[in-house]
Every structure is written in C-alpha cells, then in structure tokens.
Amino acid sequence: MLIKTLGIGAAYCLEAYQYCCNLLDDTILLDCPPQAMLSLKAANFDVNKLKAILITHFDPDHSLGFPTLIPAWKEGEKKLPVIGPVGTEEFFSSMCRLVGKEKKLSRVEFVEVEPGSTALLPEAKTEITALKMRHQPESMGYILRNDEGKRLGFTGDTAWCPGLEQMLNLADVTLCEMTFLGKGTEKHLGLESDLPKMLSIMAQDQSLIITHLEDSREKYLKILKDMKIPFGNVIVAREGDEYHF
Numbered sequence: 001m002l003i004k005t006l007g008i009g010a011a012y013c014l015e016a017y018q019y020c021c022n023l024l025d026d027t028i029l030l031d032c033p034p035q036a037m038l039s040l041k042a043a044n045f046d047v048n049k050l051k052a053i054l055i056t057h058f059d060p061d062h063s064l065g066f067p068t069l070i071p072a073w074k075e076g077e078k079k080l081p082v083i084g085p086v087g088t089e090e091f092f093s094s095m096c097r098l099v100g101k102e103k104k105l106s107r108v109e110f111v112e113v114e115p116g117s118t119a120l121l122p123e124a125k126t127e128i129t130a131l132k133m134r135h136q137p138e139s140m141g142y143i144l145r146n147d148e149g150k151r152l153g154f155t156g157d158t159a160w161c162p163g164l165e166q167m168l169n170l171a172d173v174t175l176c177e178m179t180f181l182g183k184g185t186e187k188h189l190g191l192e193s194d195l196p197k198m199l200s201i202m203a204q205d206q207s208l209i210i211t212h213l214e215d216s217r218e219k220y221l222k223i224l225k226d227m228k229i230p231f232g233n234v235i236v237a238r239e240g241d242e243y244h245f
C-alpha cells in the first residue's frame with residue numbers, strides 16, 4: 001500500500017500548504033481539491049492512470065478540482081468511477097455544467113454509497129466500505145481494502161463519532177483529517193483532545209497519518225513530542241512524502 005501526500009492543508013490553513021489530497025497506490029485519488037490537477041502534474045502523475053476518485057463530502061476544499069481535472073481525461077471504453085455519498089452525481093454534474101464541462105461527464109460513472117455499503121473497484125483491486133462521519137450531513141469516511149487484505153481508513157473531515165471508532169478498530173492505517181491543534185469541535189477533530197482517545201482504541205501494529213492541518217506542521221510535531229506519543233505509528237503528513245505500508 002502506497003500513500004502519496006499531495007497536500008496537507010485544511011480549508012483555512014494559516015500556512016501555504018496545498019489543500020488536503022492523497023493518491024493511493026497510484027490509482028485512487030482521495031478527494032478532489034481545487035489544485036488536484038496541478039498537484040498530480042507536480043507529482044509527474046498522468047491523470048489518465050487514475051482508476052477512481054473517492055469523495056468524502058462536498059466542501060469546496062474537497063471537491064472544486066473536479067471540473068478542471070476531467071477535461072484532461074482521454075476518451076476511453078472504461079468509465080472512471082467517482083465514488084461518494086448520496087448526492088455526488090447531482091453535485092458534481094451541476095458543477096461541471098456551470099463551467100461548461102458537462103460533455104466530459106460521459107467518461108464518468110458516479111457510484112453513490114451509504115453508510116455500511118461496499119463498492120468494488122476491480123480495476124484498482126480495491127474494495128471500499130463507507131462509514132458515516134460527523135461533519136456535513138453527507139460526510140462519509142472509507143475503508144479501502146486492497147487485494148493483499150491491507151486496509152486504509154480515510155476519514156475526510158470529521159468530529160469524534162462511532163464511524164471513526166469503527167474505522168480505528170478495523171484499519172491497518174488511518175489517514176486522519178486532524179484539523180485543529182487543541183480541542184476538537186462539533187465538526188472537526190483536535191490533536192490534544194482526540195489523539196489520546198484514538199490511541200486508546202488502536203492496537204500497537206496500527207498506524208495513524210495526520211493531515212488536513214490548520215496550522216504549521218511543526219506545531220503538530222511539537223504537541224506530539226510534548227504528549228510523549230510513540231512516533232513509530234503516528235505520522236504528521238508532509239507534502240510530497242510517500243508512505244508505504
């Protein structure tokens with residue numbers, strides 16, 4: 001399992017980070033922020049190699065890159081699955097129509113999932129299970145299981161919720177949108193208040209990658225150091241880094 005970190009910033013990040021975006025196994029794009037196309041280009045990745053796009057929710061820092069990404073796709077026999085919560089097709093189709101890119105929607109197959117439902121992606125050799133998250137009404141997190149049985153959890157924005165607990169129980173690695181440094185809120189996680197709860201659920205061989213930062217990465221690292229968290233299985237993502245599991 002290979003996670004390439006293209007961006008680590010939250011919507012209103014104080015640092016000049018790209019919006020949060022990740023590429024799994026050079027096949028699945030995790031969310032589609034405004035700079036998605038540029039981030040993939042900067043990583044020397046051909047968008048035509050994508051096997052799927054996974055959407056957690058419709059906030060602009062997670063979705064607005066879609067109309068600038070799809071014109072780059074070549075016409076082909078296989079449609080590209082865009083997997084997301086109920087309402088994904090309407091939301092992304094409307095966005096493309098508004099900016100005159102609706103023709104390329106013929107290349108896309110929208111797959112809408114509900115909490116607990118599973119989508120199979122044979123092309124990407126991955127099975128995706130959706131879990132309800134606590135952020136926007138549509139917010140979803142996912143567990144992506146590859147053909148070797150490894151499981152990646154991806155939260156999207158969320159506050160503490162049962163779906164997150166379930167993810168932490170099941171995933172080998174959780175890519176977690178930990179927006180705040182201090183306390184979590186009704187809609188977001190906070191490092192100081194939520195990380196100890198997360199680690200109390202996780203086993204020694206499970207890992208956590210923290211991303212979607214609202215402040216500098218160095219401040220997150222300092223808090224981790226002060227909290228005396230074992231660094232072995234807690235990583236604060238850095239833009240451009242790759243993580244193998």
Ligand SMILES: [Zn+2]
Binds near residue numbers: 010011059061062157
């Ligand atoms: Zn966000």
